[in-house]
Amino acid sequence: MASLIAGSGMLAVARGTSSTSVASLVAPDAARSVVSFNARPFERSGALSALKSSGFCSSSVRNSAKSGVVMASAGSNGTGAGVPGLAIDLTGKRAFIAGVADDQGYGWAIAKTLASAGAEILVGTWVPALNIFETSLRRGKFDESRQLPNGSLFEISKVYPLDAVFDCPEDVPEDIKNNKRYAGASAWTVTEVVDSVKKDFGSIDILVHSLANGPEVSKPLLETSRKGYLAASSASAYSHVSLLRHFAPIMNQGKCGSVISLTYMASEKTIPGYGGGMSSAKAALESDTRVLAFEAGRKYKIRVNTISAGPLKSRAAKAIGFIEKMIDYSKANSPLQRDLEADDIGNAATFLASPLASAISGTVFYVDNGLHTMGMALDSRALGEIQEAAAPAEKVSA
Ligand SMILES: NC(=O)c1ccc[n+]([C@@H]2O[C@H](COP(=O)([O-])OP(=O)(O)OC[C@H]3O[C@@H](n4cnc5c(N)ncnc54)[C@H](O)[C@@H]3O)[C@@H](O)[C@H]2O)c1
Numbered sequence: 001m002a003s004l005i006a007g008s009g010m011l012a013v014a015r016g017t018s019s020t021s022v023a024s025l026v027a028p029d030a031a032r033s034v035v036s037f038n039a040r041p042f043e044r045s046g047a048l049s050a051l052k053s054s055g056f057c058s059s060s061v062r063n064s065a066k067s068g069v070v071m072a073s074a075g076s077n078g079t080g081a082g083v084p085g086l087a088i089d090l091t092g093k094r095a096f097i098a099g100v101a102d103d104q105g106y107g108w109a110i111a112k113t114l115a116s117a118g119a120e121i122l123v124g125t126w127v128p129a130l131n132i133f134e135t136s137l138r139r140g141k142f143d144e145s146r147q148l149p150n151g152s153l154f155e156i157s158k159v160y161p162l163d164a165v166f167d168c169p170e171d172v173p174e175d176i177k178n179n180k181r182y183a184g185a186s187a188w189t190v191t192e193v194v195d196s197v198k199k200d201f202g203s204i205d206i207l208v209h210s211l212a213n214g215p216e217v218s219k220p221l222l223e224t225s226r227k228g229y230l231a232a233s234s235a236s237a238y239s240h241v242s243l244l245r246h247f248a249p250i251m252n253q254g255k256c257g258s259v260i261s262l263t264y265m266a267s268e269k270t271i272p273g274y275g276g277g278m279s280s281a282k283a284a285l286e287s288d289t290r291v292l293a294f295e296a297g298r299k300y301k302i303r304v305n306t307i308s309a310g311p312l313k314s315r316a317a318k319a320i321g322f323i324e325k326m327i328d329y330s331k332a333n334s335p336l337q338r339d340l341e342a343d344d345i346g347n348a349a350t351f352l353a354s355p356l357a358s359a360i361s362g363t364v365f366y367v368d369n370g371l372h373t374m375g376m377a378l379d380s381r382a383l384g385e386i387q388e389a390a391a392p393a394e395k396v397s398a
Contacts, residue, residue, distance in 0.1 A: 086356060088117045088350055088351065088354045088356065089117060089118055090114060090117040090118045090119035090205075090206075090256065090350070090353065090354060091117075091118035091119075092118070093118070093119045093120070093205040093206060093256050093353075094119065094120045094121075094122065094201060094203070094204045094205050094206070095111070095114045095119045095120070095121055095122065095204065095205065095206035095207070095208060095353070096122045096123070096124065096197060096204045096206070096207050096208070096247065097110060097111045097114075097121065097122070097123045097124070097208040097210060098123075098124035098162060098164060098207075098208065098209050098210065098211055098239075098243055099124065099126070099164075099208075099209065099210035099211030099212075100123040100124070100125055100133070100210065101125050101126055101129035101130075101132075101133045101315070102129075102133065102136070102142075102315055103142040103145040103146075104313070104314050104315055104342075105210065105312070105314035105315060105316065105342070106210050106262050106309060106312060106314065106342055106345050106346075107123070107208065107210030107211070108145070108342070109341075109342035109343050109345055109346035110208050110210060110260070110345065110346045110349040110350070111123060111154070111156070111208075112145070112146070112148070112154050112343075112346060113343065113346030113347055113349065113350045114206065114208075114346075114349070114350055114353060115148065115154040115155070116148045116149055116150075116154065116350075117350050117354070119205075119206065119353075120157050121154070121155070121156050121157060122156070122157055122158050122159075122160065122197060122201070122204070123156055123158075123159050123160070124159075124160045124161075124162035124164070124193060125159050125160070125161060125162060126162060126163060126164075126211070127161045127162065127163050127181065127182050127185045127188050128181040128182070130159070130161045130185060133159070134159060137156070137159075157201075158200060158201075160188070160193050160196060160197065161185040161186075161187070161188040161193075162188050162190070162193050163176075163182075163188050163189065164190055164211060164235065164239035164242065164243060165213075165231075165234050165235050165239065166188075166189040166190065167189055167190045167191055167242050167246075168189050168190075168191045168192070169189055169192065171189065172189065190239075190242045190243060190246050191246050194246040194247055194250065197247075197250065198250050202250070203250045203251065203252050204247065204250060204251055204252070205251065205252045205256045205257060205258070205353075206256060206257075206258050206259075206260070206353045207243060207244065207247050207251065207258070207259045207260070208259075208260050208261070208349065209239065209240045209243055209244075209259070209260070209261035209262070210261070210262050211235070211236070211239060212232075212235065212236040212262075212278070212281070212316060213231070213232070213235035213236060213316070214228070214231070214232035214235070214236060214275075214276040214277060214278040214281065215228050215231050215232070215276065216228030216229075216231075216232070216275065216276030216277070217232070217274070217275055217276040217278050217319055217320055218273075218275060218276065218319070218320065218321055219275045219276050220272075220275045221275055221276075221277065221279065221280070223275075224275060224276050224277050228276050228277060229276070229277035229280065230277075231277075232276050232277040232278050232280070232281045233277060233280065233281045233284060235281075236278065236281035236282070236285065237281040237282075237284040237285045237288065240261050240285055240288060240292075241288055241292065244259050244292055244296060244304065247259075248296055248299070248300045248302060249300075251300060251302055253300060253301040253302065254301065256353060256354065256355060257300065257301060257302035257303065258302060258303045258304075258305070258352060258353045258357070259292070259296070259302060259303065259304045259305070260305055260306070260307060260349050260352050260353060261285060261289065261305075261306045261307070262306065262307055262309055262345070263282045263285050263286050263289075263306045263307065263308045263309070263364065264278075264282050264308060264309065265308055265368065265371070265372050266278065266279040266282055267279060267282035267283040267285070267286050267308075268283070268286075268372075269372075273320060273321070273322060274320060285306060286306055286308075286364050289304055289305065289306040289362060289363075289364065290362045292304045293305070293361040293362030294362065297361055297362075303352075303357070303358070303360065303361035304361055304362060305352050305357075305360060305361060305362070305363050305364075305365055306363075306364055306365065307345055307348055307349060307352070307364075307365045307366075307367050308364050308365065308366045308367070308368060308372065309340075309345050309367050309368060310330050310334070310340040310367065310368030310369055310371055311323060311326040311327045311330050311340070312327075312340065312342055312345075313327065314342075327340075329377070329379070330368070330369065330371050331369075332377075332378065332379040333371060333374055333377050333378050333379060334368065334369035334370050334371040334374070335369065335370035335371075335373065335374070336369035336370050337369075338369060340367075340368065340369055344367055345367050348365060348367045352365060
């Protein structure tokens with residue numbers, strides 16, 4: 001597949017495969033820049049060599065040795081004289097990612113992509129999952145998925161124990177205090193974690209909320225208890241408010257002061273099976289994103305966005321009980337019939353955290369191969385012949 005980027009002064013041709021993430025950013029006149037959020041597929045696809053061999057930018061395409069971020073630039077007169085290109089370079093920025101306990105979920109992918117753009121990574125890990133996560137990290141179980149585009153392993157500067165359901169020690173009930181899954185860990189309520197980060201590092205630039213929990217997720221809303229509903233809301237929606245509220249005072253203001261959370265389409269469309277009040281919690285999270293974007297934007301000059309992600313077989317998603325079917329459904333019915341990778345969400349989050357997104361706040365940012373736009377399930381048996389006529393592209397690409 002070839003994409004043409006035509007402008008007044010030049011023409012750039014970039015080649016890509018269906019898995020290549022190449023975004024063209026069209027400036028008003030002279031310069032044209034090609035940005036890849038993920039250096040490896042960009043290089044593998046031949047896009048980099050195509051750019052180099054196209055001549056106009058042979059001297060100005062560079063691959064940052066540290067971060068693996070690809071940057072391209074070109075002069076308007078065809079000489080290659082350097083008009084700096086656009087790039088995602090988060091060197092010197094620090095991110096706290098809440099909700100990482102293995103290498104399978106969106107939090108890990110976001111942490112890794114932010115690291116590949118140069119950011120320093122701190123994570124908050126749910127206390128009951130802390131031991132196994134730290135042991136697995138130490139024993140090299142994640143080493144393969146720690147590989148960055150430049151071949152180095154991504155580092156987590158510090159893992160903080162966290163339970164985002166509790167704001168301060170006074171909130172913690174006796175049964176949790178005495179629970180053996182919490183034994184040995186300390187200072188894991190939200191305010192204590194923020195204090196520890198402040199003491200250890202001073203400040204952060206990027207906050208990622210990648211956590212959710214709904215104890216009754218497999219029950220229909222009609223059968224969900226008050227306790228289950230409020231627990232889903234507390235762990236999956238208020239935790240976002242709390243983390244933002246307490247981290248905001250130690251977040252650096254400016255172009256990279258950014259808060260990102262993860263939501264799901266069940267907030268706005270009925271997804272039978274995504275129960276226990278989780279759909280309500282995601283609706284609250286999205287509404288809170290808009291209100292917090294205003295409040296935190298005015299008070300702290302930070303941006304607040306949420307990514308509505310397509311289905312991924314993470315540990316949390318397996319609890320729903322039919323995640324494989326959701327993935328199949330998504331692929332069969334999305335405008336883009338491709339596998340959704342955790343890295344797709346990592347790339348989008350890294351863009352949202354970067355100065356390239358400095359005017360974006362309060363949005364629900366869909367990263368789901370376009371599934372949210374569909375009002376009809378093309379693979380429905382009820383459609384019969386209409387299905388054949390409606391999905392000709394599927395035949396071509398199959
Ligand atoms: N997997 C999907 O299909 C999908 C789709 C859309 C949105 N999301 C969202 O992405 C986010 C990340 O989930 P994931 O699917 O990558 O699964 P995951 O299992 O990798 O992440 C969920 C994390 O939340 C943590 N957690 C749960 N309760 C917590 C608490 N009280 N305090 C601190 N941490 C807690 C878990 O330990 C886990 O690490 C969630 O908000 C989820 O709703 C997931």
